[in-house]
Amino acid sequence: xxxxxxxxxxxxxxxxxxxxxxxxxxxxxxxxxxxxxxxxxxxxxxxxxxxxxxxxxxxxxxxxxxxxxxxxxxxxxxxxxxxxxxxxxxxxxxxxxxxxxxxxxxxxxx
Amino acid sequence: xxxxxxxxxxxxxxxxxxxxxxxxxxxxxxxxxxxxxxxxxxxxxxxxxxxxxxxxxxxxxxxxxxxxxxxxxxxxxxxxxxxxxxxxxxxxxxxxxxxxxxxxxxxxxxxx
Numbered sequence: 362x363x364x365x366x367x368x369x370x371x372x373x374x375x376x377x378x379x380x381x382x383x384x385x386x387x388x389x390x391x392x393x394x395x396x397x398x399x400x401x402x403x404x405x406x407x408x409x410x411x412x413x414x415x416x417x418x419x420x421x422x423x424x425x426x427x428x429x430x431x432x433x434x435x436x437x438x439x440x441x442x443x444x445x446x447x448x449x450x451x452x453x454x455x456x457x458x459x460x461x462x463x464x465x466x467x468x469x470x471x
Numbered sequence: 472x473x474x475x476x477x478x479x480x481x482x483x484x485x486x487x488x489x490x491x492x493x494x495x496x497x498x499x500x501x502x503x504x505x506x507x508x509x510x511x512x513x514x515x516x517x518x519x520x521x522x523x524x525x526x527x528x529x530x531x532x533x534x535x536x537x538x539x540x541x542x543x544x545x546x547x548x549x550x551x552x553x554x555x556x557x558x559x560x561x562x563x564x565x566x567x568x569x570x571x572x573x574x575x576x577x578x579x580x581x582x583x
């Protein structure tokens with residue numbers, strides 16, 4: 362079946378550190394891939410997406426590349442800020458369903 | 472443009488009570504869906520709809536009913552609440568399932 366696996370948290374970083382949150386997927390065919398972010402007390406909002414192999418999604422300094430050969434969509438940012446503290450969800454869309462990973466809590470300290 | 476709205480924000484129920492969680496969107500989206508969010512589980516799809524009059528089950532549909540009589544509204548009904556349904560519920564909408572989904576602010580439900 363279709364599933365998403367992302368690294369467990371929490372991830373604690375100092376401001377300006379490099380961020381990687383790993384995400385791998387299992388899916389039939391070629392799903393669209395997403396990263397959503399949830400700030401405290403809010404709903405989810407789209408951070409970035411990629412719809413086909415080798416596409417790179419980017420937004421607010423975050424990037425992720427759709428790697429079909431490794432079935433991965435790792436999230437990266439070169440220099441995190443305190444305001445990036447949130448829960449990050451990797452997700453895939455297939456057959457009218459959006460399937461989420463369990464989420465990774467990121468805490469950035471000043 | 473309000474986006475996706477959900478009511479109520481917070482609800483306490485007793486076991487066996489019924490209630491309806493409301494969801495509405497003003498973006499003319501065909502696709503709408505309901506998720507529950509539990510610690511360590513991510514978001515799990517309960518039910519979804521690809522257009523008015525069409526609904527289907529997601530990953531965890533038991534104990535929940537939906538209907539879609541209009542494009543704008545997609546209510547979620549709990550027929551007989553159980554403590555296992557204590558969760559945060561999110562409604563989302565999009566033009567198509569494969570496109571960006573827009574989430575409401577959530578309803579926090581506590582079943583005693």
